[in-house]
Amino acid sequence: MKSKITLKDIARELEVSISTVSKALKNSEEISRDTKEKVQAFAKLYNYKPNNIAISLKNKRTKNIGVVIPDIVHHFFTTVIRGIEKYANARGYNVIVCLSEESFDKEVINMEMLANGSIDGFIMSLSSETQAKGDYNHLKEVTDQGIPVVLFDRITNEVECDKVIIDDELGAYRATQKFIDQGKSKIALITTDDYLSVSKARTKGYRKALQESNLGVDESLILKLPSMEMDEGAIKTFLNEKNPDAVLCVNEIFAVYSMRLVQEKGLKIPEDISFIGFTDGVLSKYANPSLSVVAQHGEKMGEVSAEMLIDKVESEAEEESYQTKVLEPTLVIRDSIAH
Amino acid sequence: MKSKITLKDIARELEVSISTVSKALKNSEEISRDTKEKVQAFAKLYNYKPNNIAISLKNKRTKNIGVVIPDIVHHFFTTVIRGIEKYANARGYNVIVCLSEESFDKEVINMEMLANGSIDGFIMSLSSETQAKGDYNHLKEVTDQGIPVVLFDRITNEVECDKVIIDDELGAYRATQKFIDQGKSKIALITTDDYLSVSKARTKGYRKALQESNLGVDESLILKLPSMEMDEGAIKTFLNEKNPDAVLCVNEIFAVYSMRLVQEKGLKIPEDISFIGFTDGVLSKYANPSLSVVAQHGEKMGEVSAEMLIDKVESEAEEESYQTKVLEPTLVIRDSIAH
DNA sequence: AACTAGAGCGAAAACGGTTTCGTGTTGATA
DNA sequence: TATCAACACGAAACCGTTTTCGCTCTAGTT
Incomplete structure (x- = not known):
């Protein structure tokens, strides 16, 4: 040795x-x-x-970036991490991943752990508990210390920092519009409670498209689940009662599960009922029928976030200017809708 | 500020x-x-x-562990990371994730980057290129320096270190046995080239079960794809030519895709043909029909790996004793086979 | 009154680098 | 021969801790 x-x-x-x-x-x-x-x-x-540590101590740069996300076993977050990792690595940075598991406390603890010199900056997506609570002091403390933060996807306006989101409203709007164009008239939405910034935006886009059409919004066609966790019973009841001819879902799982339910009832997809989900993951691709989705371009999002963060970390200037980058979602057409 | x-x-x-x-x-x-x-x-x-950095420099402990894996956008690896992260965090450690993207060079570069003081130990799964090449000098260098390494899932016998695997052979054996018990007689295997340690073990289990039965091994019923990448054409041709009545696949994607192919041909699952895959991910759960799988317990694997690594890191003793922990796979029965 | 033990604190080295500034040597110049 | 610049290198400070060791008091003992 x-x-x-x-x-x-x-x-x-x-x-x-x-x-x-x-x-x-x-x-x-x-x-x-x-x-x-x-x-x-x-x-x-x-x-x-x-020795990296000695160098870090000397020039107060660790070349590490901290990524704090709610969950890693979700296709979207996984792709974001990949984007961050690829970009960061190319610029000589390492990525420390911390999971908040949707818990406010864990988010706080993780950030405190990393903020004491372990990292040069944070890239994060808020836990649902944090968004529900609306308490962002842990973020403010970090930015007050001069540690750059980039928020992606699940963001808040209450913290001044760089942000990267996709235009969820636009994505939902286009998806809904697609249904309308195809002559669907009973368009349902399966989403989660509004405290999640993304769900809120998607719901807004859905409403907007319907309001602009002559269909109008039927509140009873919106199912709000309390969290991203599957609630098979709620979805089943909802679909049986409402019998929609098109369904927009805020994630893949809700959509794929819903498709199976209506197929078991003997309905034909996409003739009798069409589906569009969010997140372009394996599930959508290999579902039967394959699921049309609003692609969120997680990898791109990760790259952009990492770029913004590292640029800020390496810029000597103390300009207090923050920007929010909005990526365009893409509608990926597959067999769950007519084409 | x-x-x-x-x-x-x-x-x-x-x-x-x-x-x-x-x-x-x-x-x-x-x-x-x-x-x-x-x-x-x-x-x-x-x-x-x-300041963490100063403390690290002083006591030569970073409380960081480096995780080097081929890919993160795969359910199995994702669950392993989660297991590692949860366990490590509980013991006050952070997790630095590096992706080799199945490339030998990236694996080497990543390890070198981290080995200069950034981490206390490695948890890793070998890239396919590394396994194909059989070059493990980067691992030996690291262990020579006294940095503990835990290898999981994709391992090699040429490096002396702790290892965690699931009994892939047993998993495949039991799955194949299940088919045999159900009276299937033309049992196919869709796998990848043998240089991947896991594929090799799974193929072995498949063969063993067939040899022990009165069916025997029909080499033509084994399809070896060059990598984990989907090759839709190859699978299609294979299934059309061989017409098996049961198929064991080394991952979810091969299986789900195969199911769709045979369904399009009008075959009934599981009556006409049954399927079992490896990896218990979202795909298996929400496929139609849902896919039976050999669950690999990634999260458990991550926990065990992290425990072994941290124990070694914190043990002052320089005992050169390494162990290999073998986890038992579980057969998760779903609708792709009779039950 | 002289000595001693212990309480309470500080100096300094150490971890492994980077960087500024100073210094001794050399050869060329006046 | 005295002066000086350039060259080549070393001493030391510094980053923020931890930890050993030694010092200075004070109070108690004889």
């Missing part, structure tokens, strides 16, 4: 000072060619690599 | 030495009650939190 070699070790072996070694390894003009070659050769031979 | 306060700041304000402050905050017996109270009150007031 050969433990890591340090500058001090090299200095001792070569009988020069630590400073000389450090400079020689950085190819400083100050050091003679002879010495530099000697040092560099020795360093290569013994596979010297500077 | 109030920047973080340090020991030095407190010492200056209270006109005591840094050592006194440090000791006072740790409730050292050496310091008088008066001073302790004063210091602690001040620290609380200004929300003092020790």
